[in-house]
Amino acid sequence: MSVAMIWGSPGSGKTVAATAPEKEKILLLCSDNSSVVLNMFNRKNVTVQRVEHWIDPGDGKNYFTAQFEAAIASGKYSLIVVDNLTDIKELALQEIEDAGKIKDIRQVYQAVYMALKRLTRIAANAKCHVTFTAWDDGEEVTKNDGTIAMRQFPNLPKKILTQILGLCNVVGQMAKAKNKAGETIWYVITEDSETRYQAIHFQNQKDHCFLPHNCNDLEIISKSSFD
Numbered sequence: 001m002s003v004a005m006i007w008g009s010p011g012s013g014k015t016v017a018a019t020a021p022e023k024e025k026i027l028l029l030c031s032d033n034s035s036v037v038l039n040m041f042n043r044k045n046v047t048v049q050r051v052e053h054w055i056d057p058g059d060g061k062n063y064f065t066a067q068f069e070a071a072i073a074s075g076k077y078s079l080i081v082v083d084n085l086t087d088i089k090e091l092a093l094q095e096i097e098d099a100g101k102i103k104d105i106r107q108v109y110q111a112v113y114m115a116l117k118r119l120t121r122i123a124a125n126a127k128c129h130v131t132f133t134a135w136d137d138g139e140e141v142t143k144n145d146g147t148i149a150m151r152q153f154p155n156l157p158k159k160i161l162t163q164i165l166g167l168c169n170v171v172g173q174m175a176k177a178k179n180k181a182g183e184t185i186w187y188v189i190t191e192d193s194e195t196r197y198q199a200i201h202f203q204n205q206k207d208h209c210f211l212p213h214n215c216n217d218l219e220i221i222s223k224s225s226f227d
Contacts, residue, residue: 008174
């Protein structure tokens with residue numbers, strides 16, 4: 001099945017785009033409360049579950065991974081959207097540190113990094129489609145022509161970013177702009193560049209269940225797709 005990563009700034013339309021496919025039975029695992037925006041759209045095929053913990057308050061085990069695996073094992077959903085991986089990473093760091101079982105902060109980060117890689121591999125082996133969302137990050141880089149530009153990428157730990165994105169079939173940045181008629185249109189940019197980190201697209205057209213249209217180098221999602 002397919003794994004996608006849609007990343008962008010808060011409010012850029014990631015949650016709306018990820019839940020747009022009308023023919024899919026979708027589970028939205030939401031940690032950042034962005035699911036409230038779906039009240040503005042027709043999403044009768046979407047079930048929302050809150051992601052409230054990384055660690056189970058009772059036995060201290062990995063609560064979210066169990067929640068994710070249970071959703072896959074249920075066989076109820078053709079698409080699971082994990083929204084938002086950046087926020088879930090921060091939730092994990094906070095709860096593991098607060099639990100106090102790991103004293104060395106470096107080990108806390110290592111535990112979370114390994115868990116995120118494991119989570120992505122579970123998605124890659126799932127019998128349903130999985131879409132992750134993430135916030136964006138950026139850094140100044142020198143382009144080939146010597147000019148300085150801002151390079152953008154998913155806001156995830158750099159040490160494991162390649163491993164996570166390497167298990168995704170599509171990695172795209174959300175963007176929006178006005179068309180000639182003055183209407184807002186949403187883009188998922190899947191074309192790599194000097195200023196966009198590892199946007200990738202090597203997925204069969206027939207498997208693009210996680211976006212409302214077949215994905216080209218520049219995927220345009222019109223507002224009508226959200227109505």
